[in-house]
Amino acid sequence: MKKRTFPLDLSARAYPMMKSRHTQSNFRFSATLIEKVDPTALKQALSDVLAFYPNFRAKIVPSFFWHKFKQNDAPLIVKEDDRPPLLPLRKKDTNGYPFRLAYLENEIILEVFHAITDGDIGALFLSDLLTRYAEIVRDLPAHSFDRGLRLEDAFIKHGRKTSFFKASLGKYNGKSAIALGKRDNYLPTATLLSQEISISDLKAAAKANDATVTEYVAACYIAAVLQGEKLPLKKPLCLFVPVNLRRFFASETLQNFVCFERITLEKGETDVSFAHILSTVRTQFREKITQENMQKRVDDVKLCFTLPIARCLPLFIKKPCFKFVKWILDKVRQTAILSNVGSLSLPPETAEIVKDVKFFLNIGKNTPLNVAVLSYGNVCHVDLTCGLKSSEIPARFFSLLNSQGKK
Template sequence: MKKQPRFRRWHKLDNTANLFPVVASRRTTNVFRMTAVLRDTVDPGLLQRTLEQTLPYYAAFGVRLRHGLFWSYLEANDSVPVVRLEQDVPCRYMDPLETGRFLFRVLYFENRVHLETFHVLTDGTGAMRFLKAICYRYCQLAYPDGTEQEKRYGLEQAGNVEDCYLKYSRPSKKAGYKEPSAFHIKGTKRLAGDVGVVSLLMPVTDLKRVCKESGVSIGEYLAALVLCSIRQAHMPAGGAKKPINLFVPVNLRRIFGGDTSLNFFSGMTVSQKFGPGPANFDAVLQDVKRQFAEKCTREAFEQKLAYTAQSEKNLFARMTPLLLKNGILRLIYEHSSHGSTTTLSNLGVVDVDEKFQPYFEGFRFLLPASPGEPLKFTACAYGGTLALNVTTLLDRNPLILQIAQHLVQAGVPITLESNGDENETL
């Protein structure tokens, strides 16, 4: 068996991660969930054994958060994390006393394995790698006759904790960027602590056919669909003065290279202003396509990297006490939060090693809804099925029905999967 690597005892937070400890709270958790849907019911004892065997390879996860005088950092955590039965709402606040100071939790329910991660550790790409590595090892132990026992899978980038934000940032004379204030979704809130979850499952082949007919990508189509559905379900008939701003995270590994296990993502805002009358989906779709082409470019993200890396390299900022830095970061976050209506994060196709494909049925991906964004959207695909997932703090969801009806009318069959809330309107 591959010898477990030795990592340094601590590493700095990556450039993006500095924000998350400052703004995290029980209302805005910054905890996201990756789920593997397996073929058979999960054995919790075996899952615990699997986690203990996999974690030592992942330097980004075997840590706890510490705070110094000038910066926060991540220090090796020698405790043993414990897998638990899922009993609470997804993406809830990461209480360090509950998790043994770890910044992630592994949960199970029936045939599902959930990995919930505090965003300070990594992004969706890094978390999915860790989840797959856990599940690969689980399958090796659960089905010894069908898999090799000695070889370890999913560990290729486990030890890479390079800060790619600093590595790929270049000096830029251009000023920072600012998004206009956005339309915000209103509605009757659920009870405190309650979160609704709905997944719309659809065949990838049918969705691709519809997208091809319009000359757009799946990401562009879903973005336009979310924009128009928010307009129909939550905006007054006369429209609104403020635009709907959709934040779309982008995996920067695909643009710059680099393969860190830490955060390495940025994002672009796709904006649409709606006047009186129903939304013209085809017109919105083509405008979304234009915005993707203009904003999802290496040049655009180079400017963002340069802007966000300035504080990391600035001597005055580096010598500013952490308490003061955190106060400034909180003010910046509160100001910027007015520029987003909601988020759509598309993880794309989840690749599973061919040896383990028979043991997986699918994947899900959830972002935490927050008071400022009471609805959030994610998408991922596996085995010919795309899951469009919605987390919501609102009591009723005409928007979800709007999305489902549009897709069915376009020729894409939909299967709805929810967390069983009787108040959900679909």
């Protein structure tokens, strides 16, 4: 029987072309249990849950014009973790699946290639995986994991036809931004750092400053970075923030449906007081992340990847052209990435065996210190993926957050 194939969503088409032996756009979840992981049960849970996530039960292969998904029936691999975090996926660890599932004592580790989905769906997949695992190890009744989600390119569905001359494609390149250190000061592999904060304390601190949790964490991060910068700023500081478009458009897609906004303190800035930083961040979040602007982002993505030149060039020409342009334009355009996937909820019988859950972003040579936020239970985890030898910025950042209360 011929194996099923289906397309990547428009926004994901660049990810396989950006992949190299050294870098890949992955994100990571880790769940700490109250007991050692049962590898057999974890593998069975994975097999059961994959039936509801066809983009996970696939491999990404080249076709004539773009990469595509192809159904993957290879044996599943669940093995003890033996790798540094967030390195490019290896076939011997995955059998071609676009994710890696591993364990280490009482920790379950899931790393996902961004080409198949975004962090919000990744969190749902982890939730279902943990739930099914708990059912198996506790001999609980199984239930369906059908959430009514499906493969659908939400950018095509919700994008409007727009003129090339009305699009804002140029601004996605961004301006040169503050870098967090020279590359000879980078670690050979990433270090994972985490701060646990009471959700009630963090929300209270944010509310006291008329801010959301994401705005407040972003302001703390920017303040921590700017304590080490000379004034006035010689370059803008730019925080790259993924926005879950499901907040603005009704969508049941399993695939990527996010866009990115830049939160910026401009070149020449002299006021780096926390009050001013938070005011700037809050204003930009609320002015930029609106229904109207998100519609424009969706329209631009649809236009960019459906232009005749994008559609008609074969992949063997697209890929070197893409890498050449990326090399030509190689400069720091965002200081860091900050992503908040919100709260991860588990059924009570699953929550009984899961102590905590963390979320980490990959880093790159231009963004060596990225921030991820996830809430579980009564605790908010603020997680850093750090590629810097110096711990000064993480220490300052966590100190600011810690002043609002730590678990």
